[in-house]
Amino acid sequence: MNLRSQGSLWTLFILAGLAAAHGGHEMVPEGEAISLEPLDAILWVHILLMGFAFGIIFPLGMVLGIVRSRWHVPVQVVGSCIATVAYFLGHAHKGRQFGPNAHHSFANWLMLMLIVQVALGFYLKLHLEKGGQGRIRWIFVLAHGVLGKAMPVVSWVQILFGGIAALGFCQGDHLGQCAAHFIMGSAFIAYGILLTILLLVGQYWLRRTGRSQEFFDSLIIAAWGCVNTFTEHRWGGPWVHNDLQHTTMGIIWWCAGLLGMWLSRSRDGRPKRNLIPAIVIMMTGYAMSAHTQTLMISTMVHSVFGYTLMGAGLARVIEISFVLRDQPAVSMSGTDPDSFQYLTPFLLCASGFLFMGATEEQMELLSNAGVMHVSYVLIQYSFAFLLFLFVNVLLHIYAVHAWPNGPEEETEGQGKYTNVNGINGRARSQSETQRIHDAEGFELEGLISDEEEGESSSMGPKRSLDEELGKEAH
Template sequence: MEMDLPSAIANAQKEHFHADWFLKCIHWLLSLAILVIFSSIGSVYSLINSYNRRSLIIQTISFVYSIIDSIWGYRDYFGHENKMCHGTGIFLIFFYLTVLIIGFYNSKINNSNKVISVTYKVLSCLIVLCGVIRLSAGVVSMLEFCYDDHTGQCNAHGIMGMSFIVYGVLLSVVLVVPWLRVNKGKYSQEMYDSTVIMVWGVINTFTEHRPWEPWSHGDYQHTSMGIIFWAAGLLGMFLSINRKRNFMPALTMILTGYAMSGHVQELIISTKVHAFFGYVLMFGGLARIVEISFLLDDKDESIDGEIRSFQYLTPFALILSGILFMGANEEQMQLVVNLGADHSSYILTITSAAMILQLWILALLRFYLKLTETSKTNNSAYDDINTLDHSDGQSQFELDNFSV
């Protein structure tokens, strides 16, 4: 029996749907490899002056790919280009171009201008963050999320979740890099943390509720979170005077986790994911208090001089909670329900992603320390040779502009 015309059209559309989905997945994975993984290696190279040339090569390759990526773009199943992907793609092209211009100029002047050198390093690290945003836009386009009324809610989850991840990354850097782990600055770590928390709280207090609309249950929840943030931040700043360590940033994590653990959602699975997010955040705050109170001496080093495995818990908890919160938006929770999965399966998958991300961050930090050690060794060897006497009275090596 021959298939009728409507059925044939439906089957053709279904085959096109699967082929289009396969190509989008390949495109996304390729973007992950080049715009995030490859670019993050280039960012590490950029932090050491003697490896700037390698970082520029990697950034040039990524820049060329970003142009191709923007031209290709992500297209949803209705045939029109997703505006967010197009916008982030164009922004990434100009951002890469800016970094390359500054990087080539910095290389030309041999890192002699500290402002240019520091600017290049900072922008090189921000490239990775831009790549992550680009990939997030790809997911939004592939799954057709965050359109219309869902846009604000997705943005809130994305921004807040990314903030937790960035905080976890910063704590990992401070923990692993020795010259940052030993606090010799004017202020303690908690002074910086409390200041950011205070500013964030002020912004949330006055932006979570529209004055011309009646107060809702969600408005009370989000505004109260903003109030506790700036109140805790101010107290933390006061307790940080004279480079004192204190518990307020960690206590803020615990209070935030407590509030989110009881944040009831429309879907049961969403309520459970939010609850687990809260538990993880509370655990991370408790681990931070234990670390500051019992594992660090007066010089902010571990008592035995080594990093204990317990100290990795807080950065990991922040990264995990950030990914959980980013993945707890309304439409993503509905997708999990439609797939027939439960909250435990989804949480385990998210936790696996957080572990891989933490692994990659720690690997990059170890790579940075190794490059720094190698660069210093090479410089020391060159300096020793440069001081040797030669029969012609001339030095065989010119290293006046060479710096780590």
């Protein structure tokens, strides 16, 4: 059977699954999101297989595709097979039943995206370039690459939808705060992952942009602050609960973001590090640590979340000011980052998990179950450790394939924002050199002891300091 026939069979097979209805809605009590039965074994297998396919295999296949590894196609085929089996298991389970939810609706679009991705992969593997196909091949290559890189992000969203649907959360009045927690938590995790990418494999790209890292950080902070300023409160209505605190946090973000962008360039236009994004992170952590909650466990989890954010901001300040001393990186290749530099992105990932796990319904569930906040925080940190490990593994795979012989290191002085030879990198003139020698001579003249003068005279005729400096200047 050739590749084209295989692709057609896979397409028909998955489309048949998409046409199947997700029954069981009639078993859900009225006004509830889920039935009272527990999750059965089939649904647990569905969860594990989908998590393995979309959470591990497809991101790994994406990286292998970027580096054009021969393992890209086998890995993606295995992931597609597992995802297809898991999809049908999700429609065959008994036990707990679910009402209409985002996870079910989004699953069809996700599988359709997978079908298109598989079809594009088979088409490109056939290398059809006769007629006009060769001229339009780049379109399919671009589409295949975009869909492949978007798959981890879309998969993350669907995994979150799955967890929410399994517990019947984020319904009715809980939808707003639930969405805020998961969006903001995911944003912190994404920020940590992006910082890790820049740390390990992104320094060359950052250097080519001609911008400092804080410019992009401040730009995102300012944009996010503008959104929060006008979305955290229903304008025209009364100020309720924590509307004022959330809105003022949005205001400080865009104010600080504008300042951070301005300070990210020196007077001569060179990229320059600054501490504004780190200060914003610390202030956000402080605000969240003092966030008043109705349940004690919720207050404690929010406090730990705030402390974690403050730790991330403080670590960033120490990294820029004392580890890097305002330089862009320890090494442009990212092969030898300082161990301290891993702290900020990890703490951002941990804070993201803590915030996503601090919704009202989750806190109420834990409180009713008698779970202490310490145990819950340790579990969230465990998730952060595993995710950070996986991100580092993927970046390692990318680096060893992209630079099999190791990236070329920059020569001494390259990649730095300052130049020791002169102001703004230009060479010193003869007059500047003379003035420097005169200043050094003036400073050293009073420090020469009589003993040193005696030693100098015993070795030969003594020359005046002015004569020496005049000779050096010429």
